[in-house]
Amino acid sequence: MATAPSDHDTDCSEGRPAGALGWIGARLPVVGAFTREYVRFPMPRSLNVLWTVGAMLTVALALMLLSGLALALHYTPSAAGAFASIEEIERRVPGGWLLRSMHMTGASLFVGALYLHLFRGLYYGSYKAPRELLWLVGMTLFAMVLATAFAGYVLPWGQMSYWGADVAGKAIAAVPGVGPVLERMFLGGDHPGDGTLHRLFVLHFTLAFAVLGVVGMHIAALHVSGPGTPSGRPPAGPSETLPFHPYFTAKDGLALVVFALAFAAVMFFLPSLIVEPANYRPANPMRTPPNIEPEWYLLPFYGVLQSVPSKLGGLLASVGSILVLFAAPWLDVSPLRSARERPVYRAGMAALVVAFILLGMAGARHVQGVWLYVGQAATLYYFVHFLVLMPLISRREIAAAKRAP
Amino acid sequence: MNRPSFLRGVASAAIVAALLSPTSSLAAKGEHDPSPKRAWSFDGPLGHFDLASVQRGYAVYAQVCSNCHGMEHVHFGDLRGMGLNDHQAEAVAESHTVPDGAEGKTRPATLDDAFPTPPVAQGLTPGAVIPPDQSRLAVVYPGGPDRIYALLTGYGPPPAGVTEAKDTFYNRFALGRTIAMPPPLHDGSVVYADGTQATLDQEAQDVTTFLAWVAQPHLDERRRVGVRVTLYLLFLGCLLFILKRRVWSNVH
Known part of the structure; x- marks a missing residue:
């Protein structure tokens, strides 16, 4: 495995590495693609700090998927068991409190970074030709992420979860004609309950992994057109670009650590910024809270x-x-x-x-x-x-x- | 991002009012004295629980609060988090009985059993106000630990011209200044094993610390891990800052 046949190297114009990587590269297109897209990929040298948010989003998404998978192992998607299973995770599952606060902080900071990313796109005209598909895929991601976040917020089955689902159901019911049918389909019954939790748990899970797939498309589209620039003009020539590695790996790496510091500050020391105490009361269909509202990132809508x-x-x-x-x-x-x-x-x-x-x-x-x-x-x-x-x-x-x- | 806490307060206050006060017309006013700010061992981003106070607070909970209030999400084994060893926690568990199957049979509790919820908190006493569960009370109660302490020490005779309805008590920190809970703590309500003088203030201080701990049992660990993670990230950030400057040094 260690020695690739030397004649294979001659038909590779990009100078495929020897050894195990060369052996794999001769059989799978990953090594060459990685070198092309993440080592030598020419990046405009003028990119400012807002162009590092994409890397933050990628890492935050990975963190959400991993912590979410671990949480799902201990979660019970039923009206009778959901709240108690969250208490079990927070109190007794080893490291459960850490996993859950990671997932909760991650949700807020992920959507926060997404708003920043979206603002950058609008401000610097990143949606213009030839990046229309990149933009459409990105906007699809935005809508998918908001739906995933909403579904996730219902799962703990606290007061805000329950009444949030109730408000969403009533909003859907406003659709003329089919509204009441859609509401029943969404709630899985007349009011939020087991059916709602089953649906939203599956939706949360499915959408989260669908987001991962669509992110792949987003990045593929980005690597066709290349990133836009703060001036709006594409780099005039090779002298205005720099290879992705080491220039942008170093820059993105530094930005990621800054993001991680903000993440740690919120998660460990200021959780009250993102935690809603009312959701630590178990769902009670008999008692409507006077002040029902979604997470901060859904408030504008x-x-x-x-x-x-x-x-x-x-x-x-x-x-x-x-x-x-x-x-x-x-x-x-x-x-x-x-x-x-x-x-x-x-x-x-x-x-x-x-x-x-x-x-x-x-x-x-x-x-x-x-x-x-x-x-x-x-x-x-x-x-x-x-x-x-x-x-x-x-x-x-x-x-x-x-x-x- | 963080909406004003008074909105949150109003939201939960109304729920608690419904729980605490049978006279909803009074509760609708929703007025009470502001609870004075107190210094707690667990305050601030770097605070940590005074575990001796948490343990004394558990004594108050066990001898007073638990007669009416449940703590359904807390297991006896969780008490190890406040400094009890396995044998001590087991001894506490065995002093409680829990239902064993149907037909009203009971058995001594184990570390894996939740604290039993008293019948009144299960809503089995007709006409009685249901005492709220205390698993997360310090988090969900509007005003938090400061208000719990103020409430426990805030009973007194009503001012002239105010008459309390039957079975309610005047408390200037309760919603509508009236509450269905009789004054729970007095000087000498409990006997502390460590010899601390059991004054009303001491008992209220300790039981509030206990309730804050049981609402967030991993708060100390969260902060400890947070300090380590932050220090690590700061160090890593310095290295990456130097690296980035060196990599980009030939660019401009």
């Missing part, structure tokens, strides 16, 4: 849902606020890519971030009092940004480009 004064309208707006992101490559057709070179778009992006945060705050306050108007204004701006501003700014920039060729 919850804000949209509540800001529209009609059940169906709220559902459509909430789903639409995610769907509209898919259309970004076709709403923004400006030849300019990066917000650095687009002052009006940059101001619009700043307003979008503010609107998104305000929506989250309005969602947490159940759009009561003045927050109703804040939520409605922010919802309106959110859609105006994508459906009106993006096409208008594009037209203006296309016209300007024609005038001054």
Whole structure:
């Protein structure tokens, strides 16, 4: 095994390594592909720190899958046993408290990093040709991750889990005609119970591994077009690129340690930032908590849902606020890519971030009092940004480009 | 990210109100005195439980609280976490009886049995308010340990003009300033094995520390592991910072 036939080396233009790796490389395309995509892969040298978030997401996903698998070994997906099995994990399973806090912290920080990643894509125009498919795959991932996170939050079967599932079921029921049927299908009965837990446990598990597969597609698409750049212009030539290794392995490695430090700080010392005490009360169908709300990362969409004064309208707006992101490559057709070179778009992006945060705050306050108007204004701006501003700014920039060729 | 704690407080306060107070019209006001901030051994990111206090607090729990409150998610074996050895924990378990199969048979508890829930906490006493389970009380009770301590020491005669309904007690830290739980602790309610003077304050301090421990039994370990992980990551981060600078030194 140690000595590969030397004549095999001659027909390999890339200088396949000798020894065991060479033996494998002659039989499986992994060694060459790895060298091509992760050692020599040319990366634009101008990438800033926001381009390290992808590596954080990859590692966080691996951590979620591994900790989730271990937790699933001890979890009971039934209304009678779920809460007690979580208590068993937290109190008596060796290292169980560590696994569970890793999984809970991971969920929050994973979605947090995902928002940062998404912001970078929007700000630097990463969705534009030739990266439309990369963007669509990424947005599919975003929707899948939110669904996975929601399903996961129901599993501990605390008060927020139960009433969260109840609210989601009622939102689904707002679909005209088939709504009540869909709600029954989602809940597996008239109200959240065993059926809901079975469904959401399977959904959580299946989606999590589907996410892994779609991440593979996302990365494959990235390696076809290469990453975008902060300036929006592709590297002019080899002098503006650097090989992935050692330059970006070192840079991503450092960023990963910084991410891990933030992770450890939240998980070990500040868990109250992400833990909802009300969910340590067992689910009680007889007692509605006065303040039902999802995890922080779903709050902006919850804000949209509540800001529209009609059940169906709220559902459509909430789903639409995610769907509209898919259309970004076709709403923004400006030849300019990066917000650095687009002052009006940059101001619009700043307003979008503010609107998104305000929506989250309005969602947490159940759009009561003045927050109703804040939520409605922010919802309106959110859609105006994508459906009106993006096409208008594009037209203006296309016209300007024609005038001054 | 972290929504204001008062919202969370209102959410759980209303639930507790329903549990503690049979007069929901009073509870609807939801008013009580703010509980004073106390210094706890387990406070702050680097605090750790005073295990002697946790053990004394268990004595209070066993002799007073457990008459009405359950702790259904805690097993007798878990008491080893507060410094008891196997024999001591077994002795505690054997002093309790648990149901053994049907027909009302009972047997002595073992380390693998959960603390029995008293009949009143199971809702078997008609008309009685159900005392909340204490497994996670210090986490889910709005106001946390400070409020539990304040509540235990906050009984007193109602101010002039306020009359308590039958079977409720005036407590300025309870929701609506009224509570169905009779004053549970007094000077000398328990006898401490370590000779500590069992004053009301001492008992409240100890049992609150116990409830905080039982709600988060791995808090000390979490912080210990956290310190080690953080130190390791800081060291690794320094190395990677130097590495990154060296790798990129010929670029700019």
